[in-house]
Amino acid sequence: MSVPLDPARPLTATGGNLRRRRRVDQTVRGIATLAALVAVAILVIVIVTVASNGASQLSISFLTKDPTGVLGAAGGGIASAIVGSAMIVAVATAMALPLGVLIAIYLTEFSKPRTARPIRLALDLLNGLPSIVIAVFVFGLLVEGHQQTGFAASFALAIIMVPLIARTTQEMLRLVPQELRDASHALGISRWRTIVGIVLPSALGGILTGMVLAVARAAGETAPMLLLSSIFGVGTTINIFGTALPNIPYIIFSDSESGFPSDHARAWGAALVLIAFILVGNLTARAMLARQRRRIMSR
Amino acid sequence: MSTANENTADGTPVEAGDLRPHFHQELAALEVQALGGLDLVLEQLDRTLEALAHQDVSLARMVIADDDRIDGRYLEIHQGILSLLARQTPVAGDLRLVASLLHLIMHVERMGDQCVNIAKLIPLSGHEPPVRRDVLELLGTMGSLTRAEVAHCKVAFQERDLPAAIDLIRQDGEINTLNREIFKAALAAGEDPDTREWATYMVLVARAIERIADNAVDIGEQVAFVVTGLFQEFSDTYRPAIRTGMQA
């Protein structure tokens, strides 16, 4: 620079650059804002559509009565599907949660980098498997030659949930500072005792959050329901090992395929229930996660 | 951290790798100032010896007045040492150097005081005093030997020269011998009361010169302390049972 910059000069921009710069800035900013609004808009449109179409169905009797079993008849509810979904997801969680947590514990606490990488890769691939493929696999394993059961559906959901739970749990375990483990070891406490007594409790909130997210995802999975739990009776049943259970995704599917408008209406109602459940689940999980992060980071 | 060939702002060269160049420069400057006190003493000593040789009372008065400069130098360095200790926490060799500088300026101040004592004795011996040539000659020799010893102790300290410091003992021994000779000569000064009075004053002068030489030896002890880390009295029978320095 041949002429040194005079720091005391007034702070206005040189030349006509300023106006052009401002215009470019504002254009880009406008486009970006627009894109963000579009994303939000899509979500809002979906929710509003489902809500407006399904709201008319919502009533106590809708949620507590079984379907009438008569094609095209009005009245009745989706109680059996709610109970059935709840049972299937609960059993799936009971299988996926311990497995996912143990896998995460192995990855963060015990494995060497060399062994961890292939396992993490396997989890990622499992996460990416289309749910229909998983459903077909479970079909061949548990249903072919026997019959559909709610348990088979749970099994397939568990396969879908394990990578999710393992991933979130791993993140939360990683967030637990190494110095806490060091402190415990320095007191003459063994490895597993440290994990059970210090690491897991610290990560507990996050682990539960991961579980809630996985549950919210599994509740809406349709392909496994189609293949594994679609042939069932009208009434509410809890015989998960003996027979297929009614479930919400399948109800939405079959009712929307039917020719009767009353069935369509029921499909919208069930969709609204499902969306509400997933939204509440997601928001709760997010709030829990934020609180967990704040607690661990407050040092 | 400094690298080779880097200088500080005032251009003085800095040792490569020195992490505390400002502190070490401050310490070095303090040492120069303290040794400068020895230069002041040499000046005073030269003037005192000349005043003594020529019975120059006005020169003696100058010596007395100029002692303020030595006192001032003492206070400056004392304050500098306190400041360094408070701010820089010197350790090891640096700490020993600071401690020795404290001793050094005390000896400088005492040497200055002895010059004043001599200067005060000169007018007392009266105008045109009866002079004994032999005593005056002995005093002259004693004076120049002491002057040399003070100059040597300054160099020994500056160079951290332990053998040179130890040699001060030998020089001091010669001066002590001269002191005894002057005493004997003064005793044999004769019956004349004026002569006897003058001779007694000269004994006091000789003693003052001998004290200056002792202080120079004490400075030599400080050299040994800085170099070896151990403090030992330099007596006539001094045998250094100490290492000469650190293992590199």
Next chain:
Amino acid sequence: MDTSQPEADASGAPPLAPLAITTREGPPTTATEVVFELRDLGVYYGRTLAVDGVSMKVYKNVITAMIGPSGCGKSTVVRTLNRMNDSVPGFRVTGEALYHDNDIYGPGVDPVEVRRRIGMVFQRPNPFPKSIYDNVAWAPRILGMKSGLDERVEKALRGAALWDEVKDRLKGSALGLSGGQQQRLCIARSIAIEPDVLLLDEPCSALDPIATASVEELMQDLKRTYTLVIVTHNMQQAARVAERTAFFSLDVSNGRRAGVLIEYDDTEKLFTRPNDKRTEDYVTGRFG
């Protein structure tokens, strides 16, 4: 070290003293029991030599400090003393590390048992996210010291000079304490299981000057019951706190970079007239 000299020659001038041979370790001014003895201890991480040829004795009820520039192996050596390095990949020990004459790395030695007796306090205070009471009581409970837990907790908190400040809020979260209090809580936690030795790895680095002073004062009390080894970057802290100080530095000869023990002696000696020029250069700041 001093060696005696021959008599002066005939001229009366005293001869120059030859350079004395010094061992790396000077004897302590008061003889005491040896807690640790390291004999030619070396530490490898895989192929890399981190620390080489360390030989020194740590004495009972004495505070021993380890000082030296960054990366010269002080923390490595200290962590080797309670087998905290076991989980580091490629960690390997040569030579001997004796604790009360037992080789810490001998066959059949249980690292958990080693750490039971040799505790550690870390650079950043790391209390568990539990209550103050549970922080101190958790390990004793697991280790089977279930009776008299309340008394044990109080004794530990008193020993760490923390009792008066927290006695009314033992159930409160430990994370609500100040930095200095948290570090003293970590000390209380360590002494609650009645160890023999306490290793402190730069315990005051993360603390402000007042908290630092309180921990340093505490160490003077603690040394009456325990043996303390402290690693510190702060030379002045070593000078204030420790009776014995070991100076480590990097040896970069022969193309290697390994931490070595340069000099180990009474602190006063190290800071007034060190034997080794490298020590002198380090403590006076003539070389980092």
